[in-house]
Amino acid sequence: MAKHNRPLKYTDLETEAALQVNRRQFLSRLSLGLGGVALSSLLPGCNPAESVPTVSGNTGLGGILDTTHIAPRAKRVIYLFQSGGPAQIDLFDYKPKLAEMFGAELPGSVRMGQRLTGMTAYQSSLPVAPSFFSFKQYGQSGAWLSELMPHTAKIADELCFVRSMYTEAINHDPAITFFQTGSQQPGRPSMGSWLSYGLGSDNENLPTFCVLLSRGLIRPQPIYSRLWGNGFLASMHQGVQFRAGKDPVLFINNPDGVEAPDRRRALDRLAELNDIRAKEFGDPEVYSRISQYEMAYRMQTSVPEAMDISGEPEEVYDLYGPDSRRPGTFAANCLLARRLAERNVKFIQLYHMGWDQHVDLPHDLRLQAKDTDQASAALVMDLKRRGLLEDTLVVWGGEFGRTVYSQGRLTNDNYGRDHHPRCFTIWMAGGGVKPGTVYGETDDFSYNIVKDPVHVHDFQATMMHLLGVDHEKLTFKHQGRRYRLTDVHGKVVKDLLA
Template sequence: MSKEIDKLNCNMNRRHFLSKTSLGIGAAALAFLLDPKSLFSSDTDPLEGVLDSPHVIPKAKRIIYLFQSGGPSQQDMFDYKPMLREMQGKDLPPSVRGDQRLTGMTANQDGLPLAGSHYDFQRHGNSGIYVSELMPHTAEVVDELCFIKSVYTDAINHDPAITFIQTGSQQAGRPSMGSWISYGLGSDNENLPAFSVLISRGSGRPFDQPLYSRLWGNGFLPSLHQGVQFRSGKDPVLNLNDPPGVNKMSRRNMLSKLKDLNQLHLNRFGDPEITSRISQYEMAYRMQTSVPETMDVSDEPDWVFDMYGEDARKPGTYAANCLLARRMAERDVKFIQLYHMGWDQHNGIPDQLPLQCKDIDQASAALIKDLKQRGLLEETLVVWGGEFGRTSYCQGKLTNETYGRDHHPRCFTMWMAGAGVKAGFEYGKTDDFGYNILENPVHIHDIQATILYLMGIDHEKLTFKQQGRRFRLTDVHGDVIEDILT
């Protein structure tokens, strides 16, 4: 291998020499003037973020984001609207709708009949917060939750809406929130990715809205900061295990020589992406031990599985992923992203929505309880919500047996719990139709700014220069939601 490195050093023709000594030296000199540290990227620790210190005192050490893909129906779960039952079947008044854009699925529909929820609501906890009968376990922990009932978004269809809430832009290609946090703050565990992703499929729909890896991608940030998807099965992380015939020592020797070659290229070209590749190879080697240990839940006692529900014993379910999220939190993974698919109930809510809620209700509540009993909730921010809400009117024909709801970006409900947010608290208010926001509107960029703030990051100051412009997660928008903070 040393001969190959020497050969690579000597393999320079006249054209290469002239380009390196003219353009190369000039570019290096300019880079040094603009950023003296840029020439010494090999001396930096990629596990440390670009921030020397947090912008503000952080209240959270990590995020667990329970993303409900498809748009949960807030009127059937958390936003109690008895008037919808009183006006069942009557058309949504034009004065309420205003000039709001509708999707192609209901724009040409003959009328917009209001649909009251099939499910009863009751007040729960010392806070007296209304929760639907579909969520009995969540009702037990309402005094730990901060409900934001006035969230709104700019997108009305799934793909741009999911991309928007995850990356701050409706167009693909921007870094995801977890990547921004990894880039800014680095990692607290050198043996596991700072940004980890778990996916589960819901029981409520036979066909789910698709999820794409770009939703947890690094965009234009160094590839070290992309999310790593953990799967159920014998290979939780793809391409991590050694191939047949390669033992641990052979892999270690190969990586050492590969690092020498990459370091040689780094010294010659100064491309920071080479540093990311070196770090990724080394991380993958360490993950061969840390990932199986993290994913092996055989040491969890029976009472833990009882708390999360019977599905917690089935790899790949939402309940199993919530348990894994707690194990990752214990190991200081900084951003843990769960996606649960199947919330797109355009029809069949009485049949489908109870199944979806059963998937997530007990496990979400158990995660809050489990984190609290282990002393982790006070330093962990848990976020729950989808990409938009559902309409108060029915899509298609309204009958006593079934109804569905279309996409509704104007208002929907999310909740947070744990580090830095008020417990047993409701923020924002929608009108009696559950259609428009009356008090304290919260934009998606405000949610993103608040999450970064709780991690110690000023969303206006964490930027990355790309193609002559400085980008950030919240673009040029966003305000921290001060009223929900402790």
């Protein structure tokens, strides 16, 4: 490289880059004809599978779709993911006949040889464990809810309960990964990333996909950052985790001694260098990096403002409960989710850990439900009174359910429940779903579905439909195959739509 007695300018750097041609670069450029064809399948607007008929208005900033495939009913999603597997039989799926079968062996005609986890496969018997908790019907829908959900019971007519969810995954990690990415194998883009890729952002100063974590008091299962990863999509589509404390998002604040004008000049210069790099190698990920740097700069002011709940009135804290004053709790995160929804964040993902009651369920489930019941209901009520529920889809649910039989010893006041993928319950509200609805039905043991099954991919397809996206048409070509969130499965459950 030539030596210079003066600092290199932008044009000098371009010249230097253009003049340096080694063997590797020569061969790389020689293949640009074929490489350009391959690259065209990755770049926005160049993928034939993405050139599909659309309707409605523009989808937002940076989305691959100029317009949505169908008229959207929801603009954003708040997903309250209850990690660990809430026991549907103790919360939503009332089975009164089980009281007569306390301690009896689960009939073989019910189990039908279905797979068990390693935690109960060794048991010599599978004793039926009726719920320890009382149930009542609520609202015009007549939805049955446990005594553990008194606040959720008050909004029963706002909710759409799906009691017939099912999945193939029987252990936590693959089951959670399946719900979040459409595959039990890690490495695929998450739901929020797919929507960021397809629909873009409605707020240029906040991430399209935001993530908040909280944990219950009892033995929480871990949550991994790959659950909100971008997979093979551009890195600008990954979820951004917001944390409790003075630095909600890591590494966006200026280091000590660096002022805002200095950071601005540094980013401008870095963008020039990255632009040269992108032109030289044709890697679209370089532009994703430039975009992320710029977003981080804008977030220096937008994130503290969005995360500052000190100005919320007292009645809001009363609505969400006393924990809403404690950063990092589920209640505080629900309040923050409402604030992010007000700022048009597209996908807001809350993970609440601790729903894994293999033992001591009557005690532990009571604590876990108390952590989440009031704040979940408050979020729905708060969105509705602010006029946001109509175009905000709220989802509450975990990765699978729990067994009707007891794991380990069964007594009159104590039992545990193992993982159960064959049937479980979620609820949804707002965003175009039918309120006051109870959909699907399970057998007398809450073990098998007997009416209107809804698979994980069906749920994902329905969620995307509500946002105006045809799940079969939003695809990305990777390693020679076109991928989508629902893989090659899924159908929209139209009976859930308002």
